[in-house]
Amino acid sequence: MQIERHTGFNGLRKALSMNPDELIELIRNSGLTGRGGAHFPTWKKLSLARSSQGEKIVVCDAEESEPGTFKDRFILEKNPLIVVEGIAIASHIIEARQAIIYLRGEYSFLEEGIRKAIEEYNKLFGDINIHLIISGGGYICGEETAILNSLEGKRPNPRNKPPFPVEKGYMDKPTLVNNVETLAMLPLIILGDYDPDLRLFSISGNVEKPGVYEARLGITLGELIARAKPIGNPRAVLLGASGGVLRYDPNLVLTMDNIERLGGMLGMNTLIIINDEQDLLQVFKHIAEFFVHESCGLCTPCREGNPRIVDIMEKIIDGTATSRDISLLERLAKYIADTSMCGLGKASTKWLLTALKYFPEVFSNAKSNN
Amino acid sequence: MPKAIIDGREIEFEEGETILEAALRNGINIPHLCFNKRLGVKGRCRQCIVEADGRIVASCTTRLREGMHIITDNEKIREYRKINLDLLKSRINTSQILEDEEILEYLEEEGLFEEKLLSLPIDNSSPAIVRNPNICILCGRCVAMCNEQTVGAINYAYRSINTVIIPAFMDEINNTVCSTCGQCTLVCPTGAIREKEDIDRVMEALNDKDKHVIIQTAPSIRASLGELFGLPPGTLVTGKMVTALRLLGFDMVFDTDLGADLTTFEEAHELWHRINNNGVLPMTTSCCPAWIKFMEHFYPDLAPHVSTCKSPHEMFGAIAKSYYARLRGIDPSRIVVVSAMPCTAKKFEAQRQELINDGYRNVDYVLTTREIARMIKKKGIDFNSLEESEFDKPLGISSGAGAIYGATGGVTESVLRTLVWIAGEELGKIEYREVRGMEGVREAEIRIKDKNIKICIVHGLGNARKIMEKVRNKQAEYHFIEVMACPGGCIGGGGQPKSNDINILRKRAMALYTQDKKLKIRKAHENPIVRRIYDEFLEKPLSEKAHKYLHTSYIDRAPKI
Amino acid sequence: MKFILEDLWQIEKRFGYLPRRELESLAEKHGKPLAEIFSVASFYSLFSVDNPPKHFIGVCTCPSCIANGALEILHAFEEELGVSINSDEGDIRLLKLQCQGRCDKAPVVVIDGVYYEKVRLENIEKLIEKCR
Structure with a gap:
């Protein structure tokens, strides 16, 4: 897998010899977008953060x-060095002197490896x-503005945007928040080893060999899942x-657009x-x-809507739900999807x-059980 | 100016203005529950959603852009607003909403969801405020307000559906650093935090034929009470208020303005004494009980800086149960003193152990402006058509100096008027416009005889904290600091009609300054009753007797770790 | 840079929860109101602001774990221990966990902070012994 490559800080060395604007151009040409789920163009974030004034911060x-x-766990387990290298490159580009890795509490077993890196x-x-x-501990802590609040010692609620973190982030300083995988791509891009179509898929559920698989976008679901060896007859795929x-459709071609057309999100x-x-x-x-x-x-x-969904789901399980409940669902x-404040709230009913x-x-x- | 279209109407907006702000400014109403511009609260309730260029957004957090098309009402928006409101409604126990609260206009229709009412303990521990989390919609205005006051007694706790607004560890609010200022009660849209009501206890006293029940009214409430009867802010309703209180059955209707004159007289002497005898300076005022409690929690080491004078209504109560009782031949045990105040902290103050003389509480009960209005309405009195009448004598005579106590800077101005006289300048100035205004921290320097008296005036506890930090670091070179816990002073008190709109506060203040201007007596020391009380009872300012009845002491409430 | 999270972790690790007196001194140290510290501390799922029970048994109920028998494991714990989910009877609190990021090792059980992966029904008894 490309992510396992030992770049030995050569990407950083090369980056340090280059002008940040050149680097941004390079990243722009690579087509890299945020791997945390939102797919925001990485070069744009870097460029916005770079043009902001004052002391800056990078948050991984x-x-x-x-x-x-x-997959982030996998990367941090296998190759924490490349992540640290990516952080250093991003810091170089936006001229930050401070960087923070905000690690999931449930992943604290990775602490030692990261500290070594x-x-x-x-x-x-x-x-x-x-x-x-x-x-x-909290799913919302993965939201970029919630992280900032958390780091500032506040409740990790998301913030209203604007202002965006690249303008006013951690302690009101311009802050670049990027996902682990996104940052890990930077050394590869700089070394010319980046394949824009390769992705890390986390595959689990009813498969014999769950794990992280590297595959090209455009692969069919069936082809990819075959590598993980499905158990029984796959019925559904949860993204x-x-x-x-x-x-579950083995012929489904895995591209972002395709999935989006079906109402999902890759x-x-x-x-x-x-x-x-x-x-x-x-x-x-x-x-x-x-x-x-x-x-x-x-x-x-x-806050109030999702518990009602649980209630109705329980009624369906009990067989006491009515058609009114289903329509209410x-x-x-x-x-919830249209009116929630943050991206996580908005996505909470996509399923x-x-x-x-x-x-x-x-x-x-x-x-009909009713 | 850039333009956008709201509901087909072209409107101009300022750069950075949100959809909600621009809409409200143009008379287009978008329902909203949490938004409070002054506190920066927004984006939480999601009731104010609109369609902006076809996308659903919260109008309180979305800035207008040139050419934006906004629709504030269509089927989808109505659907979402209904679900939103019904979700909130299904959680709160609407039967516990006691008054005409902001939220009630939203709660008419039948709900979509089964009731799943919150059932959390109601916190009755404080003599000043009651917290009922069962009707809280978590808008967070109270938290923002408490933090603006730099008190931080309450905050959100836990998360998701378990989110509540509580003191740490769900402590009783009375065991926290709460200053009891009650600013939270002004902004709560549901009454989940409101004043501790003392109406029943007062009614009991009124129904007791054996009791001689006195009510005294604070300087500021005559400038605000009218708002609760639909009168424009800044309407002085002194005469109608006195009539209404008589109709409610009070035996005597007196004026706390007299208490304020006593405070001015005593406090000006205390200040002059400190200045001339190397006393602890700067000296701060002591008439605001929320400030006092705040000081006792956060700055107990600076207590020697605080004037030992009791607050006006407590001075009044002390005199009522001693001098007045003797004058009228009434046993003080039969006298009940009720204070009509703009303030929730006065409720806390009234039960302080330090404010007892000869075994009697100086003040028995405190009613806020809101409670007074509630009593008048309950009794079926048509307030606006009442005849005007005057305060009872002798404790109803007061000066303009007492009247202006209700606005920030008022105490200072009153003290200055008397300080000049104490210093021996016979023809002292009356108006000190340099100490008036609404800025949070104001400084002035006044020349009295051969001395430059340096003054600082702060209102809002956040500003008080700034100045007290300076005092603690010996960087405050003032002689006198006036502190009011509430923004605007008592006219913006926690017991006032619910509003924290600075323009309304300005109008209330203006009314008090107008009243002062109209009065013949404008200086505390020229109030004949004040002179009589000293001549016949207290002897002279700062005398042993004056100390007994008019001064108090403070306690250290700092955490002991 | 000062991070309250680091302090909270230190306290949590030392005491197994966040005792009041520790949060009080933390408030003092950071110059913040106690209510704010409590607000932050009570938010996170890995901190406990109450004195916790002696043992925690958590079963992950994310889709991958459920697809690998997590609910059967959960019910087996309920039966064996004679406690219901999230109740505070006795020394052991049994609870549902959200995704632990170990979906490739489903189903996942966490006992007093220790992870057990690919748990099978026949392991239950042995796992319970960890709490005795």
Whole structure:
């Protein structure tokens, strides 16, 4: 896998000899976009942060909490050096002297490896002060403005945007927030080793060999899942909890546009395979519970709406749901998606909107039980 | 100016203005629950959603752009607003909403969701405010306000559906650093934080034939009470207020302005004494009980800087149960002193152990402006058509100096008027415009005889903190510091009609200065009743007797770790 | 740079929860109101502001874990321990966990901070022994 390459800080060395504007141009030409799910052009973020005034900060978002997603964990386990190198390159580009790795609390076993990588960097370069901060636990902490609040010692609620972090971020300083994988791509781009179509897929669920797979966008779902060896008859594929759920179709070509056309989102290239022996209703109900547990509680739709979805899912499971409940489910899903404050809130019912579309039988069967 | 279109109407907007602000400015109403511009609260309730160029956005956080098309009402928006409101409604116990709160206009329709009412403990621990989290919609205005006051007694806790606004560890609010200023009660849209109501206890006293029930009214409430009866802000309703209080059954209706004159007289002497005898300076005022409690929590080491004078209504109460009782031949045990105040902190103050003389509480009950209005309405009195009448004698005579106590800078101006006289300048100035205004921190230097008296005036506890830090670091070269916990002073008190609009506060202040201008007596020391009380009872300022009845002491409430 | 999170972790690790007196001195140290510190601390799922039970058994209920039998594991714990989810009877709190980022090793059980991966029904008894 390209991510496992030992670049030995050569990307950083080369970057340091280059003009930041040249580097931004290089990254622009690579087509790299944010691998945290939002796909914002990386060069643009770098360029905005670079043109902001004052002391600047780089934040590496390692709060990977999307269900079914573990590619950042994989990268930090296999190659923390390349991540640190990417952080140093980004810092060089925007002229930051401070960087922070914000690591998911559940990943604290990675702490040692990351600290070693930082030490290595400090021995050889050390011009940037890289801090490692462990999160206290919360899906919302992966939201770029919530991280900033968390680092400032505040409640990790998302902030209203604008201002954007690149203008006013950590302690009101211009801050570049990028995901682990995005930053890890920077040394590869600079060394000319970057393949723009390769992606890391987190594959889990009903497969014999769950894990992180490297594949090209455009591969069919069937071809990719074959490598992980499906168990039984795959019925559904969940694109994480926030990316929606699709019917398993081996011929589905995995591109962002394709998935989006179907109402899903290939944010972090997460694929959870559910076969026909599983109780989809239970899976769905627990996704709803996930969003209840992880709502920050700041805005009404996400805080108050998601628990109502759990209630209705429970009624469906009990067989006490009515058609009014099912219609309410859909109304709630749209309301939450359209009116929530942050991206995570807005995405919290994508699973439901797609489930109602592609698995109506799961809901209608329950209804007829009544 | 850039232009945008809201509901088909072309409107001009200022760079950076949000959709909601521009709409409201143009008389287009967008329903909203959490938005509060002054506090910077926005984006939480999601009731104010609109369609901007076809996308659903919160109008309170979205800035207008040139040529933007806004639709504030269509089927989709109505659907989302209904679900939003119904979700909130299904959680809060609307039967516990006690008054005409902001939220009520939103709660009419039948809800979509089964009730899942919150059932958290109601916090009755404070004598000043009650917290009822069961009707809280988590808008967070109170948290922003408490933080603006730099008190930080309450905050959000936990997360998601378990989110609540509470003191740390769900402590009782009375066991926290809460200053009891009650600013939170002014901004709460549901009454989840409101004043602790004392109406029932006052009614009990009024119904007790054996009791002689006195009510005294604070300087500022005559300039604000009218608002609760639909009168424009800044309407002085002194005469109608006195009539209404009589109709409510109070035996005597007196004026706290007299208490304010006593405070001025005593405090000006204390200041002059400190200046001339190497006393602790700067000396701060002491008439604001929220400031006092704040000081006791955060600056107990600076207590020697605080004037020992009791606040006006407490001085009044002390005199009512001693001098007045003797004058009228009433046993003080039969006297009940009720204070009508713009303030929730006065409720806390009234039960302080330090404010007892001869075994009697100086003040028995405190009612806020809002409670007074509630009592008048409950009794079915048509306030606006009442005849005007005058305060009872003898404790109803007061000066203009007392009247202006209700506005920030008022105490200073009153003290200056008397300080000049104490210093021996017979023809002292009356108006000191340099100490008036609404800026949070104001400085002035006044020449009295051969001395330059340096003054600082602060209102809002955040500003008080700034100045007290300076005092602590010995960087405050003032003689006198006036502190009011509430923005604007008592006219913006936590017990006032709910508003924290600075323009309304200005109008209330203006009314007090107008009243001062109209009065013949404008200096505390020229108030004949003040002179009589000293001649017949207290002897002279700062005397032993004056100390007993008019001065107090403070306690250290700092955490002991 | 000062990070309250680092202090919170230190306290959590030392005491197993965040005792009041520690949060009080943290508030003092950072010059913040106690209510604000409590607000922050009570938000995170890995910190506990209450004195916690002696043992935590958490079963991840993310889709990958459920697809690999997490709910059966959860119910087996319920039955074996005789406790219901999230109740505070006795020394052991049994709870559902959200995705732990180990979906390639599903189902995942966490006992007192220690991870057990690819748990099978037949492992339950042994796992419970960790709490005895």
